[in-house]
Amino acid sequence: MKYNKLGDSDLLVSEICLGTMTFGKQNTLEDAKEQLDYAVACGVNFLDAAEMYPVPGSADTQGRTEEYIGEWLHQQQRDKIIVATKVAGPSRHFTWIRDGKCQVDRQNITQAVNDSLKRLKTDYIDLYQIHWPDRYTPIxxxxxxxxxxxxxxxxxxxxxxxxxxxxxxxxIRYLGVSNETPYGICEFTHLAQQLNLPKIVSIQNAFSLINRIYSIHLAEACRFHNVSLMAYSPLGFGLLTGKYLNGIPANTRLDLFKGFGMRYDKGNMPLAVKSYVEIAEKFNLTPAQLALAFVRSRWFVTSTIIGATTMAQLKENLDSINVNLSEEILTEINAVHARYPNPTP
Incomplete structure (x- = not known):
């Protein structure tokens, strides 16, 4: 496992970050502890959560993911684990979070941080992120x-x-953003520098074989402002495993939560996924290994956020760190991207 510096911080984070948004919905407390123990044993030192998790969000489960992590975290050597979580932004959907009043202002941020600390059973959060901007952005x-x-x-x-x-x-130790834009990155960093306020050290945005939007403009903004990418959804909601090519299997997220993956239901998506699966098969890789190795290979990716509902999935995902893509494989990947560019932005 490699460890990379997160932006301007002194945090050295594992190249794989364990995402936890299924804890409390599809995964029990016992499942969560097993995943956390296994990931840490494999060298993962970086966990990502959010106050709204698990997802899909609901009033009866909100905050449960952090509670599960807290049950595990308070029994660990705290300074060996880097914990990231997020404050929810304004939304007409999550009315149960602070009665739907989720502006990123002093009252809401303060309450969100204090509530997360209590659920996580810790005195501090290593990386605190704005889950999505307070202002309107297309996300x-x-x-x-x-x-x-x-x-x-x-x-x-x-x-x-x-x-x-x-x-x-x-x-909190450091600040990050999520689902941000080049404009947002520049505003946050310029204002911090001008007014001696905390500078953001990271951005958590989607990046995968079927969504390379980040690499167009955000990569430049983040490079010159030293903001590290935590890439989420590297498997495109599971689509890049190929398991949905012949229908929706029972007990998968698309089966359990109807309509939840609509952002990925786009015209060229199945054609692109099929082509990537064929490349994986040609080079004796699993589709998940190909997809994760690609994300990890990009110069601008500091940590890749993986998530799993089973231990078999977690082990396969973690094993992807042993896969390095050859120029031949990358050439074939780019040929597919040229035919079907960003089918699920």
């Missing part, structure tokens, strides 16, 4: 900016001032 499958959706927003300066206080209090 989660939207494909263009719509000015009609613009809304009043908490100024970024005010957001940073709150995080500065929480860092001084020792409740």
């Amino acid at each position: 989660f499958g939207e494909w263009e900016y719509d000015i009609a959706k613009e809304r009043e927003t908490i100024p970024i300066v005010e957001q940073l001032e709150v995080f500065a206080d929480l860092i001084k209090e020792g409740k």
Whole structure:
């Protein structure tokens, strides 16, 4: 397992980060502990959660993922584990989180941090992330900016001032963003530098064989502002495993949660996935290994977030660190990308 520096921080994070959004919905507490123990034994030192997890979100499960991690974390050597979690942004869907008043302002951030600390059974959070921007941005499958959706927003300066206080209090160590844009990266970093406020050290955005949008403009912005990418959904909601090519198997996420994966239901997606699966088979790799090795191979990826509902999936995903793609394989991958560019942005 390799360890990479996260942006401007002093955090050395494993190249694989264990995502936990299934803990408390598809995975029991016992499942979660088994996954966490196995991942750490394999060298993973980086965990990612969120106050809204597990997903799909609901009032009766909100926060349960952090609770499961907390049950495990308080029995660990805390300084050996890097814990990341997130504050929810404004949404008309998650009305059960602070009564739906989720502006990224002082009151909400402070309450969210304190609640997460309690659930995680820890005194501090290593990386605290804004799950999605307070302002309107086209995310989660939207494909263009719509000015009609613009809304009043908490100024970024005010957001940073709150995080500065929480860092001084020792409740969080570093700040990151998620589902952000080049504009957001530049605003957060410029304002932090100008006003001596905390600089973001990371961005958590989707990146995979079927979604390379990050590499177009965000890669440049993040490179020159030293903001590290934590790549989420590297298997494209499981599509890149190939298991959905001949229908929807029972007890998979697309079967259990109807309509939850609509952002991935796009025209050329099945053709692209089929082509990537064929490349994997040609070179004696599993489709998941190919997809994860590709993400890990990109120069701008600091850590790849994996998630699993079974130990078999977790082991396969972790084994992908032993796969290095040859130039021949990368050439074939890029040929598919040229035919079906970003079918699921």
